[in-house]
Amino acid sequence: MSAAAKVSPARKIMQDGLWTNNPIFVQVLGICSTLAVTNNLRNTLIMVLGVTFATAMGSLTLSLLKDLIPRKVRMIVQVLVLSFYVIIIDIVLRAYQPAISKQLGPYVGLIITNCILMGRAEAFAASNPPGLAFLDGIANGLGYGWVLMVIATVREFLGFGSLFGIRIMGDGFTPWTIMVMAPSAFFLVALALWIANVRKARVAAAAEKAAKGGKA
Amino acid sequence: MKLDRNSVVYAAVFTFVVCVAFVVILAVANQLTLERVKANRLFEAHFAVVKAFGLADAATPRDQVESAYTSLIKEKVMDKVQAYTAEIDGQQYVGVRLTMPGLWGPITAVLAADPQGTVIRGFEIIDQQETPGLGGRIGEPWFTAQFRGKKVRPDGTIEVAQGSGKGNFDPENGTVDAVTGASRTSDFVKALVNRSLAFVREVGGSL
Numbered sequence: 001m002s003a004a005a006k007v008s009p010a011r012k013i014m015q016d017g018l019w020t021n022n023p024i025f026v027q028v029l030g031i032c033s034t035l036a037v038t039n040n041l042r043n044t045l046i047m048v049l050g051v052t053f054a055t056a057m058g059s060l061t062l063s064l065l066k067d068l069i070p071r072k073v074r075m076i077v078q079v080l081v082l083s084f085y086v087i088i089i090d091i092v093l094r095a096y097q098p099a100i101s102k103q104l105g106p107y108v109g110l111i112i113t114n115c116i117l118m119g120r121a122e123a124f125a126a127s128n129p130p131g132l133a134f135l136d137g138i139a140n141g142l143g144y145g146w147v148l149m150v151i152a153t154v155r156e157f158l159g160f161g162s163l164f165g166i167r168i169m170g171d172g173f174t175p176w177t178i179m180v181m182a183p184s185a186f187f188l189v190a191l192a193l194w195i196a197n198v199r200k201a202r203v204a205a206a207a208e209k210a211a212k213g214g215k216a
Numbered sequence: 217m218k219l220d221r222n223s224v225v226y227a228a229v230f231t232f233v234v235c236v237a238f239v240v241i242l243a244v245a246n247q248l249t250l251e252r253v254k255a256n257r258l259f260e261a262h263f264a265v266v267k268a269f270g271l272a273d274a275a276t277p278r279d280q281v282e283s284a285y286t287s288l289i290k291e292k293v294m295d296k297v298q299a300y301t302a303e304i305d306g307q308q309y310v311g312v313r314l315t316m317p318g319l320w321g322p323i324t325a326v327l328a329a330d331p332q333g334t335v336i337r338g339f340e341i342i343d344q345q346e347t348p349g350l351g352g353r354i355g356e357p358w359f360t361a362q363f364r365g366k367k368v369r370p371d372g373t374i375e376v377a378q379g380s381g382k383g384n385f386d387p388e389n390g391t392v393d394a395v396t397g398a399s400r401t402s403d404f405v406k407a408l409v410n411r412s413l414a415f416v417r418e419v420g421g422s423l
Contacts, residue, residue, distance in 0.1 A: 039349045065234075070227040077234055084238045088245060095249035098256040102355070105348050175381055180350070180397045 017139025052141025063133035321345030331420025351401030
């Protein structure tokens, strides 16, 4: 993996967020919302956009303020800034997209409880320049997003026989009720984690083997 | 002057300033959109009433909904309930708007029927806080559409029961499908519908 050493920081951030340090697979953050929203693709997509926006803007703001924030109160400031963006999303949706706001109900407010927001603020934005912090927010939002969309596709398809509310299966289809309920998300997240980690272990083993082979 | 970032005074002042700055922006944003949000809420309530009376569907433009509301529907304030009446094709209908408990918070809905409360004209949810994706699905069109034209049972009630989960559209059986994975919310909706029917008969009797 000698090429990895040469990649630009921006590219590395994207790779990390989407795969190598994916918030769901590796950091295991944001699992609560994964369980809650993924029985419906439309709600999932809106949740993902909300989390991505709040993480990116929150990280950008916190990175800009990082030299001014006293260490003692940094978490208070992080929560303040992140909840600020979540409330902004809520206000904008209520005023300009009332139908979506109504559909999402309490979930918009719950974006703040998504551990990815605080996790990235503390792990990345607190010690990196604003541009990269913003990109890190986008990368983690998208890394969280694609996994959620995959899970939501399976759950909505099997649970309702539809995708984005559009019926795919005919009347003869018997919906899998379990897919609509939270437990199915536990199974699917666990399966996804398993598959991702097996793949990663294989890649790592292959790299190790190649390195050993090179030495010999 | 060099700032000591570790001093208590700096931490207190910094936190205060940052809090004030962000809260002021939020307050301004909230104030700027307040009228719009109020107008949206009012429209949603009118839209639900018009839909319950079968005078509009999801695709009806906003201005037509408002004109139908003002020209065809009469508001009637009763003791315990907000009622509406409308004459459609020479037939009188009664609607009631009622708020009752749900699983997580109050559910507000409007139900329209004939004055005797024997056939439901329509049922629409105005506001609810049920679990999105589960109980929250009571607001979806397939669920509320089941009530349209539904004959009420001889005992004056509607049954909300476990079914295929796709909707029960037989107008004769007095039963609608509950929402899959939301039995409790469905029970609350049943109570709301049956109470509303009782009010419809009460209002219908006083016409």
